[in-house]
Amino acid sequence: MEDLVLIVGAGPSGLAVAACLAVLSIPFIILEKEDCIASLWKKKTYDCLKLHLAKQFCVLPHMPFSSTTPTFIPKDQFIQYLDEYVEHFIINPIFNMNVESTTYNRDIENWNVTACNTRSGEVKRYTGKFLIVATGENNKSFIPNFFGQDSFTGTIIHSSNYKSGAPYAGQNVLVVGSGNSGMEIAYDLANFGAQTSLCVRSAFHVVTKEMIYLGMILLKYLPLFLVDALVLLLVKFRFGDLSKYGIVRPKKGPFFLKATEGRSPVIDVGTVGKIKAGEIQVLPALTSIKGNEIVFADGKSQYFDAIVFATGYRSSANCWLQDDLLNEQGFPKQKFPHHWKGKNGVYCVGLSRMGLAGISSDAQCIANDIHMILKAKRAM
Structure with a gap:
């Protein structure tokens, strides 16, 4: 034809x-x-x-x-x-x-x-x-290659193979990646009783789905910079200063970053509350792996039973x-x-x-x- x-x-x-x-x-x-x-x-x-x-x-x-x-x-x-x-x-x-x-x-x-x-x-x-x-x-799922990764004796999976936190109850689990998938998986793991840690490498915005909904409606009538300013006021009121918990906000607004770089803000499903309550631990970037010992950018290390790579x-x-x-x-x-x-x-x-x-x-x-x-x- x-x-x-x-x-x-x-x-x-x-x-x-x-x-x-x-x-x-x-x-x-x-x-x-x-x-x-x-x-x-x-x-x-x-x-x-x-x-x-x-x-x-x-x-x-x-x-x-x-x-x-x-x-x-x-x-x-x-x-x-x-x-x-x-x-x-x-x-x-x-x-x-x-x-x-x-x-x-x-x-x-x-x-x-x-x-x-x-x-x-x-x-x-x-x-x-x-x-x-x-x-x-x-x-195509992507897992970065860290020094010593082959020596890890626990479970390593990509987020695309993660279904539920039920199999990880009682285990020490590290989630690598703090995008929407990583934050939601960390929340799910904590709900099922896993000792959950979240590896955060870079700055990102945390918002609610209602804030995004409001912002997308407002973008039809207001300039982007003004919508960002309004949403960030709501973010500050809702979440407060998250930097003391290891979450740093970018200098540029969430809608600006989405429009210019394709970077989506994280939509909170309850993860922030669990971080504040100490149920989810926030850790800096992963640098290397020695068996079940994971070394982080601050030089400290911890032992884990499983790693979930929510790395896109x-x-x-x-x-x-x-x-x-x-x-x-x-x-x-x-x-x-x-x-x-x-x-x-x-x-x-x-x-x-x-x-x-x-x-x-x-x-x-x-x-x-x-x-x-x-x-x-x-x-x-």
Whole structure:
């Protein structure tokens, strides 16, 4: 099919752009390396997870949440929404297909995608007029390598493999990483009776979900710097000075950092209260590991039974995409809001570091752009 759109990835990014194409009657196929849609959500998220933003900022194109959906959606309910989304738009990904390479044929102006079936080993080739990278920001889990890490005799896992604190009851557990996942996992571990410590390397903002909700509404009417100032006043009133507990606030505001650097503030689920109560210990950056002894940046050390690395993910699309759309880190070279489009009919969705709202915006921009190109082509 000459005007076929090839989509790589069947997470929220791929599903959103597929739905937008379907609405415009543009043919597409989706290649997904896992055996289900939204595999990160279904297989690699912890049980207590809820969406951090209010539902109006998490909706995918052309299918709003129901009026009975809670403002802050639990993981299982969001997964149900994605399953219903796929059924509604009749999206049928080709599963277990790991994309190995992509090349652009300038003579016939088509993209060639080579993918390997992860079960049978069979290699297939797909050809299309357009190529959309929809593998998302959280494509490959990342664990930094510390000196002596191989000597650790306890359990080491990435946050993507963490489900619940129940197996760690009574154990000394170190959570490395103080983003949203790290803070929530530390809270969950403490709730299940683990002796929990949280390793904090850099400054970050702590807010509540209500503060973020208010800020995102205010951004429609007020300049960013003013919204940051108002939210930080609320933060000071709600949490006080957290530096004495080992949490230092950045000099730049939370919404400024999100807009300019893609850095999200931490949305507190009760972790700060447990830190203040002494139920969660805050420690400085990890420097080395000696067996079960962990050494920190202040020169002190402690013994642990398990380490949970909440150290994020990496985008790996640049490993197989033969194009200059993405940088070495797998993110767009072009800055927002021009990040989603490359040359020769290649696009990316969900790499703006703007969450689900960014995914929805990217998907609609891409589908409309392809629609305009095809419309102009037919008019010639």
